[in-house]
Amino acid sequence: xxxxxxxxxxxxxxxxxxxxxxxxxxxxxxxxxxxxxxxxxxxxxxxxxxxxxxxxxxxxxxxxxxxxxxxxxxxxxxxxxxxxxxxxxxxxxxxxxxxxxxxxxxxxxxxxxxxxxxxxxxxxxxxxxxxxxxxxxxxxxxxxxxxxxxxxxxxxxxxxxxxxxxxxxxxxxxxxxxxxxxxxxxxxxxxxxxxxxxxxxxxxxxxxxxxxxxxxxxxxxxxxxxxxxxxxxxxxxxxxxxxxxxxxxxxxxxxxxxxxxxxxxxxxxxxxxxxxxxxxxxxxxxxxxxxxxxxxxxxxxxxxxxxxxxx
Amino acid sequence: xxxxxxxxxxxxxxxxxxxxxxxxxxxxxxxxxxxxxxxxxxxxxxxxxxxxxxxxxxxxxxxxxxxxxxxxxxxxxxxxxxxxxxxxxxxxxxxxxxxxxxxxxxxxxxxxxxxxxxxxxxxxxxxxxxxxxxxxxxxxxxxxxxxxxxxxxxxxxxxxxxxxxxxxxxxxxxxxxxxxxxxxxxxxxxxxxxxxxxxxxxxxxxxxxxxxxxxxxxxxxxxxxxxxxxxxxxxxxxxxxxxxxxxxxxxxxxxxxxxxx
Numbered sequence: 001x002x003x004x005x006x007x008x009x010x011x012x013x014x015x016x017x018x019x020x021x022x023x024x025x026x027x028x029x030x031x032x033x034x035x036x037x038x039x040x041x042x043x044x045x046x047x048x049x050x051x052x053x054x055x056x057x058x059x060x061x062x063x064x065x066x067x068x069x070x071x072x073x074x075x076x077x078x079x080x081x082x083x084x085x086x087x088x089x090x091x092x093x094x095x096x097x098x099x100x101x102x103x104x105x106x107x108x109x110x111x112x113x114x115x116x117x118x119x120x121x122x123x124x125x126x127x128x129x130x131x132x133x134x135x136x137x138x139x140x141x142x143x144x145x146x147x148x149x150x151x152x153x154x155x156x157x158x159x160x161x162x163x164x165x166x167x168x169x170x171x172x173x174x175x176x177x178x179x180x181x182x183x184x185x186x187x188x189x190x191x192x193x194x195x196x197x198x199x200x201x202x203x204x205x206x207x208x209x210x211x212x213x214x215x216x217x218x219x220x221x222x223x224x225x226x227x228x229x230x231x232x233x234x235x236x237x238x239x240x241x242x243x244x245x246x247x248x249x250x251x252x253x254x255x256x257x258x259x260x261x262x263x264x265x266x267x268x269x270x271x272x273x274x275x276x277x278x279x280x281x282x283x284x285x286x287x288x289x290x291x292x293x294x295x296x297x298x299x300x301x302x303x304x305x306x307x308x309x310x311x
Numbered sequence: 312x313x314x315x316x317x318x319x320x321x322x323x324x325x326x327x328x329x330x331x332x333x334x335x336x337x338x339x340x341x342x343x344x345x346x347x348x349x350x351x352x353x354x355x356x357x358x359x360x361x362x363x364x365x366x367x368x369x370x371x372x373x374x375x376x377x378x379x380x381x382x383x384x385x386x387x388x389x390x391x392x393x394x395x396x397x398x399x400x401x402x403x404x405x406x407x408x409x410x411x412x413x414x415x416x417x418x419x420x421x422x423x424x425x426x427x428x429x430x431x432x433x434x435x436x437x438x439x440x441x442x443x444x445x446x447x448x449x450x451x452x453x454x455x456x457x458x459x460x461x462x463x464x465x466x467x468x469x470x471x472x473x474x475x476x477x478x479x480x481x482x483x484x485x486x487x488x489x490x491x492x493x494x495x496x497x498x499x500x501x502x503x504x505x506x507x508x509x510x511x512x513x514x515x516x517x518x519x520x521x522x523x524x525x526x527x528x529x530x531x532x533x534x535x536x537x538x539x540x541x542x543x544x545x546x547x548x549x550x551x552x553x554x555x556x557x558x559x560x561x562x563x564x565x566x567x568x569x570x571x572x
Contacts, residue, residue, distance in 0.1 A: 033538030037560075040314035040536075053540075062555065068533050068541035072360040075533070079540050082555060225362045254362075274362050277534045278354065280316060280403065 010294035011301040012287070014048070014268050016246050017169030017194030019103045019130045021048035021269060023287050024302055025259065028250050028273030029053055029107035029133060029173070030079065031224075034093040035100075041280040047287065048269060049103040052093070054135050055123075056108070057115045059085025064217040069206050074225030074252070075274050076204045078218035081109060081138055086122045094128055103130035105171065109138060113161050124166040131168060134159070134193075137175030137200035138222070149175035149200070152187055159191035171248065174198040174239070176228070181235045182242035189243040196239055197248035197271065199232045225274040226252045233261050240266025240307060254278065256289025263290075266307040314403065314536065315340040321398040322376055330452045331382050331426060332392060339375040341404050347434035348409030348527055348564045351377065352535035354401040358390040365391075366532045366559070368430035368504070369405065380429040380455060406535050407563045410434045410525050413500040418442045421465075422486055422513055424505020425453045430527055431504050432456050441465050443489070447482020447505070451475040483512050490516070501525065501567075514567035524567035530558045537561070545571040 012023035026049040032038055035050045044050055062082025069076050084093065089106075097104050106129050110116040116134065123129045136158065137149035148154045159172060172188040174181065176199035188196045201222025206215040214220070232251025240247040246269065249262025254275040262270045275282045290302065299305055319336035327333045341351060352364040365387045371378040383389045394400070410430075413419045419442035421431045428446055435444065443466040448454050450473050460467045469477025470485045478485050482505075501524035503513045510526045517524035533541035537560025546556040546569045553571055556562060 031534075031539065033534075033536075037534070037536045037538035041316065053538075062540065062543075065541075065543055066531065067543065068363075068531060068539065070361065070363045073362065075362050077533075077539070077541065082540050082543075226360075277539060278362050278364065279401070280314075280534075280536070 008295075010291055010299060011303075012291060012294075014246075014302060016171065016248065016269055017131060019049065019105070019169050021103060023048045024263065024269040024290070025283050025287050026105070026248070026269055026271045027051050027276065027283065028271040029135065031273040031276045034089075034096065035104070036093075036096045038276065038280055039096075042284055045100050045102045047102060047283045049105050049130065050097075051105040051107055051133060051271060053083060054081045054107040054109045054138065055083050055086050055089050055119060056081065056110050057086055057118050059083060059088065066216055067218070067221075069215045069221075071206060071223070072227065074223050074227035075277070076206050076216065076221040076223050077201065078216045078221035080218060086119045090122065090126055094126060097128050104128055105131040105133050107133040107135050107173065109135040113158050116158060117161050117165055120162045120166045124168050129168065131171055131194075132162075132166065133171040133173050133197060134162060135173050135200070137173055149184075150178050152183060155184060156187045156191055159188060159193055163192040169194045171195040171197050173200055175200055176202050176231060176235055176251075181238050185239040185243045185247070189245045193245065195246040195248060195268070196243065197250055198239060199228065199235055199251045202228050202231065224252065226254050226258075228252045229254075229258055229261075233265055236262050236267050237265035237309065253286070254282070256286050256293065259286050259290060260293060260305075263302070263305050264307070264309045266309070268306055314406075315344075316401060316403050317341055318399050319377075319402045321394050321396050321400070323396060324394050327380070327455060328452050331380055331455050333370075334379045334381065334391070334394065336377050336379070336400070336402065337375055338377050338402055341402060342372045342375050342377045345369050345372050345377060345405040346409035347437050348430050349405035349407050350430075350563065351379070351402045351404035352406055352532070353379075355387050355390050356398060356400050357393065358387060361387065363533060364403065364535060366406075366535060368527070369433055370429035371433055371436065380426050382426055403535055407559055408561070410502055410527070410564050412438070413440065414523075417497070418499040420499045420501050421445065422447075422482060422501060422503045422505070422509070424448065424482060424509040426455060427503075427505030427509070427527070428454075428456050429504075431502055432459055434502055435460060435463050435465055442499075443468065445470070445482050445486045445489070447471070447485075447509070449473065482509065483516075486513075487516075490520075497522075503527065511572050514570055514572070517567040525564050526567055526570065528558050528563050528565060532559050535559045547571060
């Protein structure tokens with residue numbers, strides 16, 4: 001059944017800002033811990049990049065439990081950005097990556113612009129940090145959330161300020177719940193961001209009908225998983241059509257087909273999130289699946305697939 | 312790589328009474344490493360729309376097989392009841408930290424509510440010392456393993472809320488009776504698994520009297536490996552501070568004095 005093929009080892013490498021990734025598959029922030037948690041399953045150098053859980057300046061306790069609830073084809077979470085704070089992160093979590101080569105992208109957030117700037121300044125001094133991903137779209141905390149991700153002026157100011165203090169690759173993670181995603185992507189590009197990633201989880205709510213109360217202690221959370229994938233594909237396509245900087249497609253990837261949709265829609269890379277919980281080895285099967293797809297379609301490089309959508 | 316994702320094969324699947332199921336899985340990697348109190352994170356087949364695995368305590372390990380006892384309580388466990396011999400399912404594990412052995416010279420005392428007896432049976436079966444097991448439940452159907460404990464040479468005491476087996480009342484009632492006569496603080500350690508109410512009741516007793524109680528917590532879990540921070544429990548930390556522990560990774564077994572209720 002195997003067709004005779006010209007391409008044996010297609011080139012899967014992509015570039016996001018200054019970061020060269022050996023393949024386009026990364027992990028979505030918040031679903032892969034700080035890398036270490038999944039290093040027992042496979043060699044994390046096999047994936048394109050690790051995006052670690054969101055880091056702020058002072059550290060954060062997150063929200064009260066219950067923090068997660070499964071819904072049909074998805075998960076609603078309200079973790080609330082629990083994290084150790086940037087100093088502890090640098091001292092206790094970053095050294096783990098010394099024995100790996102995989103690019104490390106640190107997702108950062110703050111209660112105001114100053115905090116983002118402070119965190120970025122601390123992290124840019126750490127050589128092992130390859131890029132920063134500005135979280136302007138967490139649905140679970142008041143700050144670091146809608147204040148930036150859904151307000152064009154605030155977003156523009158934030159990116160400009162962070163851009164000033166750091167020359168490492170800057171990715172902005174966008175919120176899905178805006179009326180014109182293209183406008184937000186364009187702001188990121190014009191303020192000097194190197195890439196945009198989207199989407200973050202979609203604001204959502206689940207009610208316990210017997211108790212007539214919200215299931216999550218935080219009342220609302222963010223929906224992730226296969227349920228949001230078609231929404232994400234549409235937004236990634238719109239964003240990628242609007243800007244020249246790379247777009248990273250995130251949202252409900254649970255198969256190679258899901259990842260390919262993002263890439264064909266214009267994403268240079270993709271990030272796997274909730275599916276890590278279902279199958280910790282899924283990134284590896286997606287990488288293998290993309291390679292297989294390129295071979296079957298006689299494409300020497302992933303670059304010919306990016307944005308290849310005919311409409 | 313030290314965490315295994317394994318395709319386990321259903322070797323046997325049966326009901327042990329009107330309510331509970333016993334699932335036997337052939338899982339060579341998991342069975343060789345499993346310690347009492349640990350759990351496996353199971354991807355339930357034919358469960359459409361599920362993104363999460365389901366955690367189950369290990370009830371027993373025999374050769375290359377692990378056994379799980381469960382009760383259908385929702386979508387996931389309902390789908391599990393349809394598993395048949397020969398089915399393949401992905402399991403992750405063993406995960407979490409198990410029960411520690413009691414300190415030298417101390418008697419292990421088990422207090423179980425319902426299928427909380429499952430991981431405690433595994434503990435008892437591997438324990439060098441034979442102790443006493445207090446088994447409680449709503450009805451006789453919830454006392455799932457009395458004969459197995461007996462076979463191990465453990466003493467058992469039973470309480471059911473409707474009085475259909477053993478003493479009528481909560482399991483803490485029969486434990487308290489024993490405690491008032493025998494329970495000297497440095498002579499035993501408690502091992503508890505069951506509903507939150509039981510865990511808390513036992514923790515309060517342990518703190519009041521100054522003996523050790525090891526509690527196995529049950530929380531809705533996401534990743535199972537400490538990454539998602541979905542299953543957190545407030546605990547005491549060093550220097551009079553407090554913080555979140557991940558039940559899947561830092562637990563599921565905690566010493567009673569650590570927990571902030």
